[in-house]
Amino acid sequence: MSTQNALQEEHLVQEEKTYRDVSNEVCKPLESFPTKLWWIAFTISASVMAMGFSLIGYMIYTGVGLSGIRSPVGWGMMIVTFVFWIGIGHAGTLISAILFLFRQKWRTAINRSAEAMTIIAVMCAGIFPLIHTGRPWYSFYWLFPYPNQMGPLWVNFRSPLLWDVFAVSTYLTISVFFWYTGLVPDLATVRDRAKNFWRKKIYGILALGWRGSSRGWHHYEVAYWVLAGLSAPLVLSVHTIVSFDFAVSIVPGWHTTIFPPYFVAGAIFSGFAMVVTLLVIAREVFGLKQYITMSHLDSMNKIILATGMMVGLAYATEFFIAWYSGVPYERAIFLKRALGPFAWAYWTMVACNVLTPQFFWFKACRRSIPLMFVLSIFVNIGMWFERFVIVVTSLSTDYLPSSWKYFSLTAWDVGVLIGSFGMFFTLFLLFCRLLPTISIAEVKSVIPPKEASHGH
Amino acid sequence: MGTKQCVVGYYFSTPEILDAARKTNQRGFKKFDTFTPFAVHGMDEAMGIKRSKLPFISFGAGSVGLMTAMGLEIWTHYYSWPMNIGGKPLLALPAYIPIFFELTVLLCGVTTAVGMFTLFLKLPNFTKPIFHPDITKDRFALAIEVNSEAEVEPVKRFLKEIQAQDIHNVEGVL
Known part of the structure; x- marks a missing residue:
């Protein structure tokens, strides 16, 4: 059992836990009445979500003119926030699929919640392009190829915007299937523990009648590998395609080949920051400190540092290439980014994304809960501003100086943006209450068997 | 004719x-399974x-997904309703690749998960x-299916021999 000895040294789970402890402690938040803290958090986030949706409703009723989008800036807060939320989702898939393929066993404690975060973030993201269209009820006609009486008129498969539709909907679907596949054995655990009739019924149906048969586990593991193998390139493709929305155009500042890797690195960077933000809270509130250990947070902070450096390198490369290309428009737009009317946004972005992660060079900082919590929020502010800088600076000062115009967010923009955070936290809190936040079966499989089975 | 147990x-x-x-397995039992809380x-x-x-x-589902995407994109753009958009070629294969990939992954992933279950x-x-x-908490079960009542006792003896605990029989199939 040499592999198990190796795992023991890694301290994936703190203290000596038995299999029974894992089931009991992970299921505890599901089986007890929610704490006061949970209710407070839920009430606040649900109210913020309600506010956001009311604003969206009114905005659609009146027209998207309420948002700050004015010619020449036709892509405003909606597209910025869409890219932001899609990016947040990427860390979940990276943890669940790519770290799984690299056999990083430490992912077992965090993959469930990270995947939930992915799905919720993509749902938040999906709302924005729909509002941006102004008439979301037409979206189906515009977005999907379906047989019709208008020619038939088809969607334009040569457009990156359409690739995006396919990429994001595939990403959401595959993430949901992957997540659910992982959930089934744990749902069976919840079913078998349930004392209440309805609880047993509902979780029983969701668990599909899972019995833990080894012949079943065999196929299950193969399916898990296949799904991980598919999700890994999928997640890279999603932000690549989102970046194509910009890179395939001929707008200065957007038309660069560095965009796909730059966007993917940025997505993972912001996503990991969000995972840290959420898990710092969740492990505290739900008493899961022995499973989501300091070494997990340490590893995630290292990834934030590495991807933060990649993002910083991309910023520098963009500037160098703009100068090196000799194209006057490219040069002008990059000078304007750093020194023009949006310099405040640009330097906010640089400060948050390039400077803040540098703290994580030091072990003491990587292991300080208050510091990592604050820094992770800074990273997310920075990453929202990164998309703001990309979208807005290039559009507000394009080829024709007579049409240059400053862009500012309206109160509606800010309200809807905050509302999307309300939706994100509401759904995440519901997830923490209703489903096992840690993959029980996977954590059990990384506990050394000698310790885990006593107590009989 | 005994009931399965x-x-x-x-x-x-x-x-x-x-x-x-x-x-x-070595003893030659074919219809048996183990039930464990984790793989x-x-x-x-x-x-x-x-x-x-x-x-x-x-693999089959992925191939079908790829073929669907190819058929859909080429047929709609080249045969069903050719449209000149910005002078781009009608059969713009490189521009079709992202959706080739996405539909391949979509069909393959969904079929793998649904097919597995x-x-x-x-x-x-x-x-x-x-x-x-x-069994979904901390117990590991070994179950052997038998065809008739007569086989129950010898199988119980075998399980005892391999140190199983709380041996009992249940009506039904594995």
Whole structure:
């Protein structure tokens, strides 16, 4: 059992836990009445979500003119926030699929919640392009190829915007299937523990009648590998395609080949920051400190540092290439980014994304809960501003100086943006209450068997 | 004509259940299974389970997805309603690649997950016996299916021999 000895040294789970402890402690938040803290958090986030949706409703009723989008800036807060939320989702898939393929066993404690975060973030993201269209009820006609009486008129498969539709909907679907596949054995655990009739019924149906048969586990593991193998390139493709929305155009500042890797690195960077933000809270509130250990947070902070450096390198490369290309428009737009009317946004972005992660060079900082919590929020502010800088600076000062115009967010923009955070936290809190936040079966499989089975 | 029964015994650690599964397999039992709270490493070899055929289904579904995307994009743009957009070629294969990829992944992934549960695990199924509620917690079960009442006793003796605990029999199939 040499592999198990190796795992023991890694301290994936703190203290000596038995299999029974894992089931009991992970299921505890599901089986007890929610704490006061949970209710407070839920009430606040649900109210913020309600506010956001009311604003969206009114905005659609009146027209998207309420948002700050004015010619020449036709892509405003909606597209910025869409890219932001899609990016947040990427860390979940990276943890669940790519770290799984690299056999990083430490992912077992965090993959469930990270995947939930992915799905919720993509749902938040999906709302924005729909509002941006102004008439979301037409979206189906515009977005999907379906047989019709208008020619038939088809969607334009040569457009990156359409690739995006396919990429994001595939990403959401595959993430949901992957997540659910992982959930089934744990749902069976919840079913078998349930004392209440309805609880047993509902979780029983969701668990599909899972019995833990080894012949079943065999196929299950193969399916898990296949799904991980598919999700890994999928997640890279999603932000690549989102970046194509910009890179395939001929707008200065957007038309660069560095965009796909730059966007993917940025997505993972912001996503990991969000995972840290959420898990710092969740492990505290739900008493899961022995499973989501300091070494997990340490590893995630290292990834934030590495991807933060990649993002910083991309910023520098963009500037160098703009100068090196000799194209006057490219040069002008990059000078304007750093020194023009949006310099405040640009330097906010640089400060948050390039400077803040540098703290994580030091072990003491990587292991300080208050510091990592604050820094992770800074990273997310920075990453929202990164998309703001990309979208807005290039559009507000394009080829024709007579049409240059400053862009500012309206109160509606800010309200809807905050509302999307309300939706994100509401759904995440519901997830923490209703489903096992840690993959029980996977954590059990990384506990050394000698310790885990006593107590009989 | 006897009713089908399962004889079940329990273990409490992975080395024990692996050892028992290996012995049951070596003794020549065909209709047996183990039930564990998590995927036990090495169980496939111990029970003599052959490689899963699931990847073939995944590959087939992925190919169908790719072909669907190719057919859809080429047919709509080139045959059904050719449209000149910005002078770009009608058969713009490089521009079709992202959707080739996405539909391949979509069909392959969904079929793998759904196919695994329905075709291979025969789930959802709520009629089969759950031998013990602790199997999803910390108990490991070994169950052998027998065809008639007469076989129950010898199988129980075998389970005792391989140190199973709380041996009992349940009506039903594995």
